[in-house]
Amino acid sequence: MIPPLPDSMLRQLGRTEGDADTLQVFVRDQDTRRLLLxxxxxxxxxxxxxxxxxxxxxxxxxxxxxxxxxxxxxxxxxxxxxxxxxxxxxxxxxxxxxxxxxxxxxxxxxxxxxxxxxxxxxxxxxxxxxxxxxPFTTRLTAHGGLLPLPTLGALRTASEASVPVDVVFSGAEVTMRERGQESISAHTQPDGTTGSADPRWLPVLALPAVQSGIGPVPLDDVDPYRTDGRGLHRHGLSAATHIDDHERKAWAESWAGVAPLLAIGGEHRLTETAVLLRCLVPLGPPPGSGPTGESAAHCSGTRREAFGAVLSSKPATPAYFASTLVHELQHTKLAALAALVPLHHEGPEARHFAPWRSDPRPFDGLLQGAYSHIALADYWQRFALCARRVTHRDLAWAEHARCREQVGAVLPVLAGSAALTREGRVLVNEMITLYHRLDDCPPPSGHLARAEAYVATAQVIWQQRNGSHRP
Structure with missing residues (x-):
């Protein structure tokens, strides 16, 4: 039996926070599960x-x-x-x-x-x-035109068929030779990155750490298991994509502005990113956003079986990049918490209204969505209070108001569930406390009115589509 988490940790998590010690509990548990797997x-x-x-x-x-x-x-x-x-x-x-x-x-x-x-x-x-x-000498097999060396990079092969590749490692040099092709060498660096003058080698880009003392964050666009290729569009996600040098530069430039913007949301936002984020997986532009993906609209997600990974299309700005991390790492935290202690005993039936989705949601999905959106409401409020430019402030207030109204529409369902466990009740009660704390600095009335209208309209449309379900 896993000992219950202290209430002090649960209350931190209910406020969408969590210090390094709390988050390390999740890391140790998930690492143990991986090794057992x-x-x-x-x-x-x-x-x-x-x-x-x-x-x-x-x-x-x-x-x-x-x-x-x-x-x-x-x-x-x-x-x-x-x-x-x-x-x-x-x-x-x-x-x-x-x-x-x-x-x-x-x-x-x-x-x-x-x-x-x-x-x-x-x-x-x-x-x-x-x-x-x-040092070693071995023969590996490439599939679909790539031979990945996980966390390091991949060799682009001449054939899309399954082909053998002889690999030799000695010193700091990896030599690879596909049958019938010239060999290629890649060099490893002390920081774990790789490089090669040969364009057939596709290194994993290492984004600088958001805090000192931790490793870089890989932007992994070559691992063949970064998505399973099924159901992405249904969840508003595009397919995983390989990025060229121009796109890598754009990702790196956007990432460079993320740490100070996360800090605006509080030290806990930097901490959760430093402790939990282990890799980013680039997705293509969101479905329906056009070929460039340069609009503010973007898509992102996490996978429970891939602890520490955030999948995302390229955010339009560093501010949206930071908010994407805030959003998705709440899913990472809550999934890791639920793996340790049950939060509820509700069934899997999809029947609840969630303003951020057009389809009915199961109770667990409702809890996950409310948790990530209340973190966003808190983040955007802090951003708005610190913003110097009027345009930035207006954008942040609009995002805050929308997220807060969305959460307010579903909190009564969460709070009213008799199936919450003791830990789940502590978590939801702290979410409610945070929700009311946001009232201390309300958004401008115009933003609030638009957010209320947005959620009301979403509910009307949802009921027209899903009338047999409970709103």
Missing amino acids: LRALLDAAEAAPADVLAPHALDRLRQDWALLETAERADRTAVRTVLLHPLVGPWAQRCLRGLSGPGSATGPGPGPELRSDLDHLSALAAAAAIRAGI
Whole structure:
């Protein structure tokens, strides 16, 4: 049994805050879950019948695992950087599903999807060995035109088909050779970044840390498991995208302004970003936003199985970049909290009105949305009170008023639920306290009136579409 979180931590979290000690509880728990998941993957492989995992494939998996163990003995921190990378989570879960499924219909051995997933373990082991400084020679398999070395970068191959690539690492140099092509070398730096004069090498861009003493934030546009490719448009998200040098520069320039803007929201906004954010995954422009994605509209999301990852289209300004992090890291916090302690016993039925969605939401989705939006209301209010330019102040008040009215429309449903656990009740009560605290500095009346009209209209439209559900 996991001991209950102290009420002091729950109250912090209910205010959408959380000091470093509180957030580290989540980090330790999620890291432990990841390592257990990887161990479960190894156990599932050992137990898999031959029609699911052929002996030669199991032998290769054991070799990869042995390389991981060798690398960990040399540099545990370096290897954990790879194994705890957020996008390893979706990969490991896919492997477990594949190993638990039926064998290939075409004969003994894994099917094409599982075979590709298991090939990725070889790439993970190679990346871990590179980070740990362990020399090796191996043969990896590229799929779909890319050979990723997770957290480091990827080789763009000449063929879109599955092709072998010989990889040698010695010193600080990685040499890769696709069959029938000239070899390519990439150099590793002490900070874990890579570089090459050959355009076939696509390095993961490292964005500077928002606080001193922590590592950079990778902008990962090459990992094949950054999205699963299903259901993104339904949730208002575009597909993951590869970014060119011009777009990388734009991301880096926007990121450079994020830290001071996060600080406007309070020291806790910098802390949660420093502790929880482990990688950014660039998405394409939001559906319907046009080909450039330069408007203020953008899309973002998180994945529970990818703790520490934020998926986002390129925000139009550093202010929207900061608010995206505030929004999405609340989902990260609340999901991690719910993994530790149950917050409610409501069922999964989607029947609730949420002003930020056109479809009915389950209770858990309502709680998640209210939690992230009240954090945004708090952030934009602080931004408005500090803004010097009238245009910036007006934008912030408009965002604050809209988010606050949206939360106000659903808080009674959350507070009235008899299915909240004790921890859930503490959390929701603190959300209500924060909601009323925002009244201390109300927005200009015009912004408030427009926000009220916005939420009222959203509810009318929702009821017309979903009349059989409860608003």
